[in-house]
Amino acid sequence: MEPTPLINPEQYDLAPLLAAQNRTIEWLNTDDGDPFSPPNVARRSILQAANIVPLRYRAATADHPEIRQWINTLTAEARATQKKRNSPVASVGHGPSLLLLGPVGVGKTYRSYGALREMAVTGVAARWTVVTAADLYAQLQPRYGVDSETEFQRYAKASVLLIDDLGAGGKLSEHTETVNFRLINYRYDHQLPTLITSNVLPKELGARMGDRVASRLVEMCDRINITGPDRRRGVAA
Ligand SMILES: Nc1ncnc2c1ncn2[C@@H]1O[C@H](COP(=O)(O)OP(=O)(O)OP(=O)(O)O)[C@@H](O)[C@H]1O
Numbered sequence: 001m002e003p004t005p006l007i008n009p010e011q012y013d014l015a016p017l018l019a020a021q022n023r024t025i026e027w028l029n030t031d032d033g034d035p036f037s038p039p040n041v042a043r044r045s046i047l048q049a050a051n052i053v054p055l056r057y058r059a060a061t062a063d064h065p066e067i068r069q070w071i072n073t074l075t076a077e078a079r080a081t082q083k084k085r086n087s088p089v090a091s092v093g094h095g096p097s098l099l100l101l102g103p104v105g106v107g108k109t110y111r112s113y114g115a116l117r118e119m120a121v122t123g124v125a126a127r128w129t130v131v132t133a134a135d136l137y138a139q140l141q142p143r144y145g146v147d148s149e150t151e152f153q154r155y156a157k158a159s160v161l162l163i164d165d166l167g168a169g170g171k172l173s174e175h176t177e178t179v180n181f182r183l184i185n186y187r188y189d190h191q192l193p194t195l196i197t198s199n200v201l202p203k204e205l206g207a208r209m210g211d212r213v214a215s216r217l218v219e220m221c222d223r224i225n226i227t228g229p230d231r232r233r234g235v236a237a
């Protein structure tokens with residue numbers, strides 16, 4: 001693996017992320033020639049994050065103490081495992097999941113991409129896969145010439161998975177209920193970190209996602225209720 005070139009922190013709006021993680025720009029741009037050193041892993045992760053995060057959320061921050069707590073739990077666990085196994089790089093493996101609940105436009109997706117970006121500056125590697133629930137259901141519809149089971153496994157086994165907008169839309173169909181259950185059950189069984197956003201009310205989780213999914217989510221996730229106005233209103237597009 002090659003060392004990652006030094007990066008311009010302004011290009012990626014990194015200042016608040018570095019400050020939240022008690023890191024400096026000098027640390028990030030430590031030129032030690034070691035591709036496995038935490039600053040190198042952080043630089044590589046920042047470039048990867050920039051490829052995943054949509055334009056609208058390119059400067060997003062985690063902006064919530066409990067989200068930061070989740071990041072710190074996962075990265076501390078990764079470092080402990082690295083030490084135990086004597087591996088070259090700390091990588092997020094197992095750990096708790098997070099459920100961000102709140103009404104339309106309060107900043108759930110923003111904070112989720114903020115979490116992805118903030119994790120990138122820690123120097124702990126995390127391979128994120130990102131999908132909205134609606135896209136997931138569409139991708140997993142049985143289609144001619146597409147092996148939807150392979151697609152499903154890609155999400156089920158992702159190291160860290162962001163499922164945006166779970167429970168949005170109307171009533172559960174048999175297809176969406178099956179996808180929800182299989183995906184959440186897999187991630188529950190294997191304790192794979194999953195960040196889920198939803199605007200379902202806590203008391204309606206069962207009705208909107210199925211009781212068996214809701215029960216697993218309650219056990220596997222720390223839950224954060226995000227409140228506030230719809231930030232989209234009154235803002236020019
Ligand atoms: N803390 C923040 N600072 C600056 N802009 C923000 C912040 N939180 C959200 N926004 C902006 O507000 C808008 C709505 O945020 P976002 O898309 O995250 O809402 P949401 O809760 O995911 O809504 P929905 O339930 O409709 O998906 C976006 O343009 C986002 O960039």
Ligand SMILES: [Mg+2]
Pocket residue numbers: 108109110164165197
């Ligand atoms: Mg959203």
